[in-house]
Amino acid sequence: MERNRPLSQQYELYTSEDFAVWRALFERQMHLLNQYGSHYYKAALNTVGFEAASIPDFSIVNKKLKAATGWQITVVPGLVPAAAFFALLARRIFPATCWLRTMAELDYIEEPDMFHDVFGHIPLLSHPAYADFMHAFGQLGLRWNDDERKMELLSRIYWYTIEFGLIREDGQPKIYGAGILSSPGESLRSMAPDTKRSPFQVPDILDTPFRTDVLQEEYFEIMHLDQLTEILEEVAVIMRQDAKHSVFL
Numbered sequence: 441m442e443r444n445r446p447l448s449q450q451y452e453l454y455t456s457e458d459f460a461v462w463r464a465l466f467e468r469q470m471h472l473l474n475q476y477g478s479h480y481y482k483a484a485l486n487t488v489g490f491e492a493a494s495i496p497d498f499s500i501v502n503k504k505l506k507a508a509t510g511w512q513i514t515v516v517p518g519l520v521p522a523a524a525f526f527a528l529l530a531r532r533i534f535p536a537t538c539w540l541r542t543m544a545e546l547d548y549i550e551e552p553d554m555f556h557d558v559f560g561h562i563p564l565l566s567h568p569a570y571a572d573f574m575h576a577f578g579q580l581g582l583r584w585n586d587d588e589r590k591m592e593l594l595s596r597i598y599w600y601t602i603e604f605g606l607i608r609e610d611g612q613p614k615i616y617g618a619g620i621l622s623s624p625g626e627s628l629r630s631m632a633p634d635t636k637r638s639p640f641q642v643p644d645i646l647d648t649p650f651r652t653d654v655l656q657e658e659y660f661e662i663m664h665l666d667q668l669t670e671i672l673e674e675v676a677v678i679m680r681q682d683a684k685h686s687v688f689l
């Protein structure tokens with residue numbers, strides 16, 4: 441469908457439907473995330489000040505992020521090519537859309553909108569360990585962005601952490617990945633008793649392709665937030681070894 445894709449957030453242009461969409465999505469997700477969301481995410485939601493009653497104002501959110509971890513949001517019209525995306529992350533800038541789906545699209549949208557980009561991705565950027573991990577991810581992506589095979593492997597790490605990651609808290613799986621946080625279907629699927637949830641092991645993830653057009657069939661759990669940095673260090677070593685010996689895959 442034709443969309444207006446602003447290149448800056450002009451807050452006064454949001455309509456009453458936009459506010460109603462944000463509220464409906466926010467309330468529906470919090471109903472699930474109060475129980476299933478990582479405590480890191482729920483605390484971070486308070487840090488950035490997101491609430492059902494108002495669409496986040498990037499100028500205010502950016503002040504809070506700056507003070508917490510130095511991250512900033514920049515507005516983009518839609519998906520950003522991988523190399524440009526990593527270059528932004530390496531400067532602690534997260535590209536986000538500022539348009540919202542319509543009421544008619546509440547349950548399904550083909551591409552990420554502001555609810556996914558902002559509700560899903562932004563809060564945890566106020567947490568120092570997560571913020572540093574995302575920054576390091578950008579640097580690693582920049583280092584290898586001319587190597588198609590390594591970019592594919594990095595995208596698997598991205599997919600099973602930043603988008604669809606689970607974290608074990610008090611013996612239970614909890615949600616921290618943006619693709620789950622912003623989707624009721626993924627939230628319920630990831631938490632269902634018969635869903636496959638496996639410990640996050642880097643070699644397994646590098647060997648696990650993903651699909652973007654279906655609910656996930658398997659989710660991977662980290663044990664603590666600092667593990668994200670350890671994962672990236674392990675990936676960096678594997679990639680350097682691969683570059684030297686061409687033994688990996």
Ligand SMILES: [Fe+2]
Nearest residue numbers: 552603618619
């Ligand atoms: Fe995303």
